[in-house]
Amino acid sequence: MRPKCPTCGAGFRGGAECGRCGTDLRGLSAILLAAREERESARLALRAGDGEEACRRARRSLELHDDPAGHRLHVLALLSAGRLREAVALLAVVCRPAE
Numbered sequence: 001m002r003p004k005c006p007t008c009g010a011g012f013r014g015g016a017e018c019g020r021c022g023t024d025l026r027g028l029s030a031i032l033l034a035a036r037e038e039r040e041s042a043r044l045a046l047r048a049g050d051g052e053e054a055c056r057r058a059r060r061s062l063e064l065h066d067d068p069a070g071h072r073l074h075v076l077a078l079l080s081a082g083r084l085r086e087a088v089a090l091l092a093v094v095c096r097p098a099e
Protein backbone atom coordinates (compact mmCIF):
# COMPACT_ATOMS: atom_id res chain seq x y z
CA MET A 1 0.00 0.00 0.00
CA ARG A 2 1.36 3.37 -1.01
CA PRO A 3 1.57 5.75 1.96
CA LYS A 4 -0.82 8.69 1.94
CA CYS A 5 -1.52 11.72 4.07
CA PRO A 6 -4.06 10.57 6.70
CA THR A 7 -5.88 13.91 6.48
CA CYS A 8 -6.32 14.61 2.78
CA GLY A 9 -5.16 11.38 1.09
CA ALA A 10 -2.38 13.01 -0.95
CA GLY A 11 0.44 10.62 -1.86
CA PHE A 12 3.30 10.76 0.63
CA ARG A 13 6.47 12.11 -0.94
CA GLY A 14 8.64 12.39 2.15
CA GLY A 15 9.13 15.45 4.27
CA ALA A 16 7.82 16.65 7.60
CA GLU A 17 4.44 17.86 6.40
CA CYS A 18 1.90 17.24 3.66
CA GLY A 19 2.48 19.45 0.67
CA ARG A 20 -1.28 19.74 0.10
CA CYS A 21 -2.82 20.29 3.54
CA GLY A 22 0.12 20.87 5.90
CA THR A 23 -0.55 17.90 8.20
CA ASP A 24 2.46 16.95 10.32
CA LEU A 25 3.79 13.72 8.76
CA ARG A 26 6.84 13.17 10.95
CA GLY A 27 5.20 10.14 12.59
CA LEU A 28 4.48 8.58 9.22
CA SER A 29 8.05 9.28 8.10
CA ALA A 30 9.42 7.60 11.23
CA ILE A 31 7.28 4.50 10.66
CA LEU A 32 8.35 4.22 7.01
CA LEU A 33 11.99 4.63 8.00
CA ALA A 34 11.65 1.89 10.63
CA ALA A 35 10.05 -0.40 8.02
CA ARG A 36 12.91 0.28 5.60
CA GLU A 37 15.46 -0.50 8.33
CA GLU A 38 13.69 -3.79 9.11
CA ARG A 39 13.73 -4.72 5.41
CA GLU A 40 17.45 -3.95 5.23
CA SER A 41 18.05 -6.08 8.34
CA ALA A 42 16.07 -8.89 6.68
CA ARG A 43 18.26 -8.62 3.57
CA LEU A 44 21.41 -8.75 5.70
CA ALA A 45 20.09 -11.80 7.54
CA LEU A 46 19.35 -13.47 4.20
CA ARG A 47 22.87 -12.79 3.00
CA ALA A 48 24.20 -14.22 6.25
CA GLY A 49 22.11 -17.37 5.75
CA ASP A 50 19.86 -16.75 8.76
CA GLY A 51 16.43 -17.40 7.25
CA GLU A 52 14.51 -17.31 10.53
CA GLU A 53 15.92 -13.90 11.46
CA ALA A 54 15.14 -12.71 7.93
CA CYS A 55 11.55 -13.92 8.42
CA ARG A 56 11.18 -12.05 11.71
CA ARG A 57 12.57 -8.85 10.22
CA ALA A 58 10.53 -9.10 7.02
CA ARG A 59 7.33 -9.74 8.98
CA ARG A 60 8.09 -6.79 11.26
CA SER A 61 8.64 -4.54 8.24
CA LEU A 62 5.23 -5.58 6.90
CA GLU A 63 3.60 -4.76 10.23
CA LEU A 64 5.00 -1.26 9.83
CA HIS A 65 4.40 -0.85 6.10
CA ASP A 66 2.46 -3.36 4.03
CA ASP A 67 3.91 -3.20 0.52
CA PRO A 68 4.55 -5.64 -2.36
CA ALA A 69 8.35 -5.47 -2.07
CA GLY A 70 8.09 -6.40 1.60
CA HIS A 71 5.93 -9.40 0.76
CA ARG A 72 8.41 -10.58 -1.87
CA LEU A 73 11.22 -10.28 0.67
CA HIS A 74 9.13 -12.23 3.18
CA VAL A 75 8.63 -15.01 0.60
CA LEU A 76 12.39 -15.19 0.04
CA ALA A 77 12.98 -15.28 3.78
CA LEU A 78 10.46 -18.10 4.23
CA LEU A 79 12.13 -20.07 1.44
CA SER A 80 15.53 -19.45 3.02
CA ALA A 81 14.20 -20.75 6.32
CA GLY A 82 12.89 -23.90 4.62
CA ARG A 83 9.27 -22.93 5.29
CA LEU A 84 8.06 -23.87 1.83
CA ARG A 85 4.38 -24.30 2.69
CA GLU A 86 4.15 -20.79 4.17
CA ALA A 87 6.08 -19.32 1.24
CA VAL A 88 3.71 -20.89 -1.28
CA ALA A 89 0.67 -19.71 0.69
CA LEU A 90 2.04 -16.16 0.81
CA LEU A 91 2.87 -16.25 -2.90
CA ALA A 92 -0.73 -17.16 -3.65
CA VAL A 93 -1.83 -14.02 -1.81
CA VAL A 94 0.89 -11.72 -3.20
CA CYS A 95 0.38 -12.85 -6.80
CA ARG A 96 -3.40 -12.51 -6.71
CA PRO A 97 -4.51 -9.96 -9.31
CA ALA A 98 -5.82 -6.68 -7.93
CA GLU A 99 -9.62 -6.48 -7.84
Ligand SMILES: [Zn+2]
Pocket residue numbers: 005006007008009010018019020021022023
Ligand atom coordinates in the same frame (compact mmCIF):
# COMPACT_ATOMS: atom_id res chain seq x y z
ZN1 LIG B 1 -2.58 16.16 3.46
